[in-house]
Amino acid sequence: MQHFLSIEQLNAKEIRWLIDSAAHLKLQRGREGQPLVGQTWALIFTKSSTRTRVSFEVGIRELGGFPMFLSGNDIQLGRGEPIKDTARVLGRMVHGAVIRTYAQQDVVDFANCSSIPTINALTDDEHPCQILADLLTIQEKLGTWDGKKVAFIGDGFSNMTRSWMWAAKYLGFELVVASPASCQPPSEFLTKLDAANVSVTCDPIAATTGANVINTDVWLSMGQEGQKEKELEFKGFQVDAGLLAQAAPGHIVLHCLPAYRGKEISEEVLELHANTIFQQAENRLHAQKAILVELARK
Ligand code: CP
Ligand code: NVA
DSSP, rough: OOBBOOOOOOOOOHHHHHHHHHHHHHTTTSOOOOOOOEEEEEESSOOOOSHHHHHHHHHHTTTOOOEEETTTTGGGGGGGGOHHHHHHHTTOSSEEEEEESSSSHHHHHHHHHHHHHHEEEEEESHHHHHHHHHHHHHHHHSOOOOOOOOEEEEESHHHHHHHHHHHHHHHHEEEEEEEEEEOOOHHHHHHHHHOOTTTEOOOOOHHTTOOOEEEEESSSSSTTTTTTHHTTTTTTOBBBHHHHHTTOTOEEEOOOOOOOBBTOOOHHHHHHTTHHHHHHHHHHHHHHHHHHHHHHTT
């Protein structure tokens, strides 16, 4: 693996390897060695972040490297310098890059033009680091995702949903995505995905019935804050006690956070499942250390 740009570009073996490595690094924390010693990694973020920024900064330090946070607004990128020029400059100075931005193509272009390992820390298309942490959490809480039913309740074409759909395709678990009619994944995407184990519905109750994992995310992703009318479409899609009444016994609830209580998830459900949800947040650190170790190996 030269870069970590999407779940779409991985395969089952790579995903399983990264999760096993993350579980091992979690156990070994403090004794994991320093594969990034002498390396500086740039964190280029043009969107807000709490978990991703902190987990990458801590993870890079724990592996012996030095993280350099660069807000998109503070560097010349924010004044229009092209990503390919930013990439060619940073590629001559730092050893790796972690990028959070809007267009997936910008992360791809950075990887191609910089010649340094590049990690997608969230784009409009995918949030691949988060999915590794989510899968690790399922493994820890339920033992495996094999044979489980996963429901995703929310925006059917957000970065989180897309990454989940690719993960389900490769790993083979059942995934049902429930979204309002106006937020369904487009048919071209589903044709490209070509996964018989992934289905979409407008019925959150059908999706949740018998589900072992119920997953949700914000209704308005970063960059969509002005689309208040879109939120109105999600009436009936809140993950609350009523919806969870149909879920399988022993089910878990995941939320990548930040959460908007009273919108995509009720206060009651978030607090009841806080142990899982904050374990999921912590797992960002371990999952990303696994990615960094793998990229440092090359
Ligand atoms: N889940 C996640 O990526 O959180 P941040 O936006 O805080 O990084
Ligand atoms: N779909 C959300 C994920 C946040 C971690 C967003 O892009 O804002």
